[in-house]
Structures are given as C-alpha cells and as structure tokens.
Amino acid sequence: MQPTCCYRAALDLEAGFCDGCGKPLLRCAAFEECGGLLDERGACGVCVAPELTLDAGGVRDVKVGGALTLPLLLRNTASIGRPLFVKGLWTREAGGDWETADLPWDRLDAGETAPLSVRAQALDRAGEHQLEIGLALATRWRWREEVLAYTAGLAITVEGDEQLTVQQNITYAGDGQQTGTIYAPFRFQSEGGRRSTILDTKPKVLPLTRASRLERAFGLRGDTSLPTVPRNVRILWDGFVPGSTPSDGPIVTADGLLSLGRARARMAGGANDVRLLAQVHEGPIDQENSRSISRQHFSLCVENDRLVLRVESERGAWVNDHHVARGTSVALKDGDRFSPLPRGQGLLSVNVRFEENHGVADTVTLQRRPGTRPGA
C-alpha cells in the first residue's frame, strides 16, 4: 500500500508528486474509477484484490493412489466495481514443470466468487507432496491490460493408508524480512479404504504471493531479452522545444499515459503531454509536414514492465522505418527510433535510449532528432 498522504494528493489530477512525502504519484490506468496508486511492482491494490480459498468441503472420494482434485474458489474482493480476468492457471509438484489447468471461465466481477480446480497427480506414496498453484490475473482499462501472476503453496501429506492431510503453507519471504512457514493442516480420513471424510470443511484461504519469475517465464510481463521497465522509470526529454514536454521524470499523469502529437502541450493550454512538430530545433515550423502529424499521433505508457508506444493516428507511424498501423502497440527498446512522418519527410524522429542496471531500466532518454530541412 502507498502512504495515505499520496492517495490524498492524487485526488488533485494536476498533481504529479505527493505534497506530503514527495513521491511520484503513479496512478492506476483506471484511476478515474478506482482512485488507486500502483505499488513498486506495478500492482493496483484497489483493482487487483484476489482471494483464493481451498474449498475443503468440496473434496470428495479421494482414492488411495489416485489423483486428488482440489476445488478452489477465487473471489474478487475489489471494493469498487472492477472485474478481474483470469489469464492462466497452472500447477506444479515438487518444483517440477508447470502444467496448465483448465479455465472454465475468464471474468470475475467485483464481489463474485467462482470455482476453479486443479489436480495433484497420483498420490502413490506416503509422505509429503508439494503442490504449487500459479494464477495469472489481469485488470483492463480501455486498450490497456496489466497482468499479474501469483502463486500459492500447499503440502499434501499422505500418512500411510489411513489419513491424508492437506497442509496450508503460509510462507513469508523477501525484502530482508523474516522467512518462515506456518503449517495449518486439515485432515481427510479414510473410510472403508477411501479417503472421503473431511474433518474440517471450512474453506481455507491460500495466501497468494506475487510471482515475478512466473510472469517473466510465461512472457506475461517484461521480455526475457529486454530490461524490465518499472512504472517509475525516469523519462528524459532531450532536444525537444522548451515547454513542449512534461518535466523529466516518471509518468505522473492522471491516467498514467502520455499523449504525443501536433496539438499544443498542456503547459501551453493544449491536450497533449508532448507536442510534436516538424521543426528544425527552435527554428521556423515546417507547416506542410507538420499537418501530416495528427493532433494525437501516439500514446506512451508503461504496461506490463514494458515501455509501450501505441500508434493513434489513422495515417499510422514509422518505427525503425517500418510502417505501423493505427491501434498497434510496440514495446520500445534501446536503439529504437519512431517518427510520425516517413523517412523522406524525416524532419522529426525520436530516438530511444535505455540505461539499465541489473536488467532494470532506470532511465529512458527520448531524443528528438529534428533532421535537416530539405535543400538546406
């Protein structure tokens, strides 16, 4: 959770930084509905509030040596009416490979609970069987989607032929805090050779832990070949006409999005965050080529740990000299170049430079290249 001062400060949509603690206000894409701020790993705690429970009372007819189906309930506890979308469900045993489980549904409205189930394979020996459940959840806003993955751990202990115990592991981990496990077992007991009597039938909450490695391994966030772009990445504006960009720093707009195009910049009373004109440095504006730039030509945001450029102009745009159609999103990387104009009219392009530290982009420099005036 972000400090209370930041939530209060964020209500002023013009504010980019908290007047209490000075932190940048990293608003959720859906801020106008949820009023949420993102944590340092890009999650909005208002939009994404899942609760996974093991519906022990639903376990029936567990045969000796058989597979155990674990009935789960997923609840969307969001306090505002924001749906969650389930993108994936996986299980693995004893740190093995992840196996995909079926998803009978994909949307869960706020306040709703829906069933899922996963299978633990043949419990053919006595002893402890470690089971991990992986879950990918998404929150959507217009064309944007943030996907977050979580894991929950279970240990299923088979005690001879008599008893099957499902232990709930509550694991604390990370950030220099204490690490440990609490076991909260509940037991199934055999009845005529079938383990079918459940002693504790209350649903058990399975604590969900954010799973960055799962997010990367499954390509849900970031890209294994590119640095992770955190939501608070610093953007430096280089070579732009003064007053035509926001200040250097993270994206702190009301919807976490920057709008780039021919319309005036906000600082000059317009609708854009960044004004793009065909203009050599601060010299005269090339009116003819500037008219080929749409009022809003691009959107720029951080989505799923990537710096995403979306083409908004019906004329399309050029990324590394390839034409890109309207509505296309491109994950920018170090060395990329984008332009609202084709190369022959190359009076304006923007070069992208990443500075990374241990696989995380700290700073992205967007360098305006005005090019040269034809005939000059």
Ligand SMILES: [Zn+2]
């Ligand atoms: Zn604050």
Ligand SMILES: [Zn+2]
């Ligand atoms: Zn939100």
